[in-house]
Each structure stands twice: as structure tokens, then as C-alpha cells.
Amino acid sequence: MPTIADKLAGLWPEIVMLLGAVACLAAGLSASARTRRLTPWIAGGTMALAWIFALWTGIDADHPLGLGGVVTYVKCLVLVLGLVLLLVCAGVPEGLKQTAAAEGARFDPGLSVRGEFYFFFLLSITGVMLTAGATDLVWLFLALELTSLPTYVMIAMTRDRTVAHESAVKYFFLGALSAAMFLYGFALIYGATGFTEFGPIRDAVAVSSETGLSDPSPLMLMGIVLSVLGLCFKVAAVPMHVYTADVYQGAATPVTAFLAVVPKVAGFAALIMVLHLLGLDRLPEPVLYLLGAIGVLTMTVGNVLAFVQTNLKRVMAYSSVANSGYMMLGLMAGLGVPGNALGNGPAAVLFFLLAYGFGSIGAFAVIAALAAQRSPDGADHTDATGVADDLEYDDLAGLWWRSPVLGGVMLVSMLTLVGMPPLSGFMGKFFLIGGVLNAGFYGLVIVLVINSAISAGYYLRIAMLTFFGESSSAPAVILPEGRRGPRVVGAVIAGIAGLLIGGLPGNSVVRNAREAFEPVPAPASAEPETVQAAADESTASAPAVARSQAAGLADAVPTP
Amino acid sequence: MLLALSSPMLSHYLLTGAVLFVLGLVGFISRRNMIQMFLCTEMMFQGVVVTLVAFSAFHGNVTGQTFVIFVLTIAAAEAALALGLVVLLFRHRRTLDASAWSALNG
Secondary structure: OOOHHHHHHOOHHHHHHHHHHHHHHHHHOOOOHHHHHOHHHHHHHHHHHHHHHHHHHOOOOOOOOOOHHHHHHHHHHHHHHHHHHHHHHOOHHHHOHHHHHHEOOOEOOOOOOHHHHHHHHHHHHHHHHHHHHOOEHHHHHHHHHHHHHHHHHHHHHOOOOHHHHHHHHHHHHHHHHHHHHHHHHHHHHHHHHOOOEHHHHHHHHHHHHHOOOOOOOHHHHHHHHHHHHHHHHHHOOHHHOOOHHHHHHHOOHHHHHHHHHHHHHHHHHHHHHHHHOOOHHHOOHHHHHHHHHHHHHHHHHHHHHHHHOOEHHHHHHHHHHHHHHHHHHHHOOOOOOOOOOOOOHHHHHHHHHHHHHHHHHHHHHHHHOEEOOOOOOOOOOEOOOOOEOOOEHHHHOOHHHHOHHHHHHHHHHHHHHHOOOOOHHHHHHHHHHHHHHHOOOHHHHHHHHHHHHHHHHHHHHHHHHHHHOOOOOOOOEEOOHHHHOOHHHHHHHHHHHHHHOOOHHHHHHHHHHHHOOOOOOOOOOOOHHHHHHHHHHHHOOOHHHHHHHHHHHHHHOOOO | OHHHHHOOOHHHHHHHHHHHHHHHHHHHHHOOEHHHHHHHHHHHHHHHHHHHHHHHHHHOOOHHHHHHHHHHHHHHHHHHHHHHHHHHHHHHHOOOEHHHOOOOOO
């Protein structure tokens, strides 16, 4: 039985993140302007430090579900994506009118939001890390709420427009509904087994299926189903996807990038944990039907609705819905044969999250670096920084010829999301389809492939427009250096990462994702070298990407 | 029959919890006033709380009751956030009707 001290020892990365978050809050309220400008640097440094700690802490061999590898993988994954997201988000609070008012002639800490923004940014990412590391239903619930609550504030805070507040409220209400739903699921799981710790729950489920009473009890099934439905909100999957387009459109674009990636990682980490209570390898039939139905509906609804949208942020919102659908199918594929990457569905999901993350961040970062010149319906579409960010297809016309960098990143992101070889999205879909095929769900594979074809319709339309498009009205302009912050750097890093992990560096990521599901050979006390070796291998995750990001961050955090 | 009703059993508490949860869900979907919608989500949380305490008594351990303390804490945090957001919206348009907020649609 691990003591509190043992548990805390595994939480060093989260402790670092919390301390860093508080430091950001304090620095953002500092009386000296120089200290205030340091805030994003502190946030970046904190995440880099937490990443080192996550690797240093290594894999927990005593994880009750044997998913210690997944915990480390997800922590590293969300920190990598968080570092790129920080580049995309870094200019946001600085550009607000409110900040200008607060930091005018005299500094007014009551109005300042600079510290809060980075504080909530780090807290939300800490929530994802805690979600991955959860070993108890109470802990899982608290961690999921820690992921969500800061995002509501981030949406409302970063724009003065009414639509931002409207989308924050929409997001909040559906979030509260989904929280109540998975909480009810957790309560039923507790009722069915009498435990909230993962280990005993899993043992209780195993006992009930061995004695052949029912496999597993209806109460347990009901709990799992409600938890999955509630978690669908976090990953924007079908019964709970209705908020996606509105919220993504209403939020400031950099924050939208955050929403498209971070809660999704938390949701899938939680889904893997909750489903593994029953055993990902032997999910009972009702749960398989549920996941399959959610997956098929989600990808179809997402792709069809994305196809008919004209606003780029809404297109990307429904693309995010559709990608959740693909990943849902990966969850039902089972763990496959140990040692064989093709066939392990959840490992494919873990890899797909990285590929999708970089593709999405790249696209949103390009949109965030542009400003529309026209307003289609005469309404005010500018955000708090005075930038019109409701881009339509026409705004991208000929982007490549005006800015090869942004056009190139857009092209790479779109091709990644389509799943074009040799980009990372192709690898992701390849492993997902391999897993689903291995599990024998041939019908689902056909649906997935048809959906990929539909998605190519809108992704390739964007890619073509950046090259050959001609706009009837004035296309979007690229924001000047001072206004766009380090977004372009973030976009470039996301683009390069999307390219790289489709190649050789991707192999090590895939290997890490697969090994995350294999039991760690020996407990730390018996053979320290083995655990060290396992930890080292997880360190190898996305090596080139990692280094380029660390370097990118150093160059790119805004200079005063 | 009378005996079953006079001594409360696990199923009675679970039923109470479930009814609270479903009432909250129905209210959330049918109501248009933002404060009422928020109260409905609170009611769903209370339904869960009743369920948790009932299971806790049934299993004879306090884990469920410990869970309840955390749920109440989160519910309080959500209440603070919800009221903040609702006040923010109210300032814009002087109404609490959720259907007045439909700038984003499509």
C-alpha cells in the first residue's frame, strides 16, 4: 500500500506546475512592468521544468491498472503541446484593451488579467497531468474539473466581445451538465464495487466475472456508460458536441487552439483509465456498441457539418469533432498482441492525439496570425485586440504567395489532418485502422475510410485555396509583428513537428505509445536499472520535436 | 408492502437520487432562464450526492461520504464561476433569458 509520501513523490511535475502557476499570478500583478513582461517566460520555463521532472520521476511500476507508462506518456504529450500552445497564446492577454487600461499611466492591479491568463493556462494543463495520473475516482473527478474550470475563465477573459461571454456561458453550462453526468457514473461504479480506488474496483470486477454472476454487474455497466457519455463533452463527441462550433468561434483564436487540444487529451486519458477498469482488452458488448455508435455518429456528424461551414473556425471545430470520432474507434480495438504496434488501439489513440494536436495547433495558429479585412454581415467581428478573426475560406486565397511560411504551415496542417503520407496524420490513421482491423470491426473501418474521404473535401479546399485561390474581396492581412506575438513561431513549430513525427522520430513515439500499455518489468526496489531503462525510453518520445520546441520557446517568447 | 415502505432501504435512497438527477436534467433542457438552468445542474449534483451517501451506508465504508465533501467543494466553485459569468452577460443585455443569446448559431 503506497503511503502519502510515495504518492507525492510521483507528483513532482504537478507540484512544479502549481508553483509555477502561482509565480505567474504573482509576476503578472507585479508593480514593475519589467517583471510583468516576464510572465509568459515563467509559464514556459515552468512547463519545461515540469517536463524534465515528468521524465525524471519515470514510470510508476505500481500503477493499480498497470498503466504507469500511459501516465508518463500523457504528461509529456500535454507538456509538449502546452509549450507550442503557449507560443500561440502568448500575445493574447498583452494585446487586450483591458491590459492597456490597467497598465496605462498607473498600474491598476484590479484590472490586470495578464497573470490570471497564464495562471489558468498552467492550471488547466496541470489538470490534464493529474487526470492521467489519477488512481482514484475522486481524484479523477477533481482533476477533470481542474482541467475544465480554468478554460471557462480563459474564454470569457480574453475578449471584450459579447460573443466570447456567450460562448463561455454555453461552454460552462454544458460542462456542468457533463460533470454531473460522469459524476453519477462514478457514483454508480462506487456503488457496484464499494471502492473508489482503481485497483480494488478492477479486482472486484474481475471477481464478479470469475464467479459468473454477471459480466460485469449491470450497475457497473451503467456507471461506465454514464461516465463515457459525460466524458464525451471533454473530447467533443456526439451526444455532447453541440457546443463545439459556437464556443470555438466565440473564443479568441489562440484560446480556441487550446480548447481544441488540451481538454481532448484529458478526455481520452480519462476514457482510457475508466474503460480499463473493465479491461480494454475485454470490454463487454454493450460498451463496445456504445463506443462504436458514438464513434460513427461523431465522425459522420463532424465531417458533414464541417463540409457545409464557411467560417474557418467552425470548419476546424467540426474537424475536431470528427477526429474524436476516429479516436473513439481506437478505444474499442483492444490492446492487441504485446510487442506489435499494429493492433493496439489505445496506443494508436495516444499517437493520434499528438498528430491531431500538431495539425490543429498549426491551423489555428495560422488563423490567429491573420486578420480579415471585410465584415460579411456588417457586424463587428473584431476581438478585444481589434483583430477581425472570423475568417472565411476566401480570406486564405493565395496565402502562400503573400507569406510562404504561413501558407506552408497551413498546407502541412491540412495534409496532416487529411492523413496524407508521409505526414504524422497518416501514421496516426494507419495505426488506428490497423487496430480496428485487427479487432475485426471491418464495417467500422469502411465508415472511417469513407469519412476520411469526406474530410478531404474541406481540408483540401483550404490547402488548394492557399495556393490557387483568388478572392473576390480583399483577403486577410497578416498581423504586424507587434500584434501577432510569437504565433508564427508556434505555427512553424507545429508544422515541422507534424512533418517530423510522420517520419523516423515518429517511430520512437509509436514505440513509446505501445510500450506504455505493456507492464513495467520489475518494481523499482528490485531492479532499479530496468525501471531506469524504461524511463529513458519514454524520454526518447519525440526527440527531435522536443529539442526544436525547447529551442523554439527560448527564441519565441515575446520580447518587450 | 407497508413494511417495505416504512423502513427505508437502499433502493429508496437510490430512487430519490435518480429522481433528483433526472428532474435536474429535464429542467436543464426545458428551462430558458440561466439561473434556473444553473440550479438544475446543482440539483443533478445533489442527486449524485444522495446516491453516494446511500451507497456509502450500504457498503459500510466512508469513501462515498468523503467523495461527497469533494463534490460539494467543486459545486461551490462552479456556483461562484456561474454567477460571475451570468452577471457578465446580464450587464450586456439586462436579461437572463438564454434564448436572447444567439449571436452564435449555425
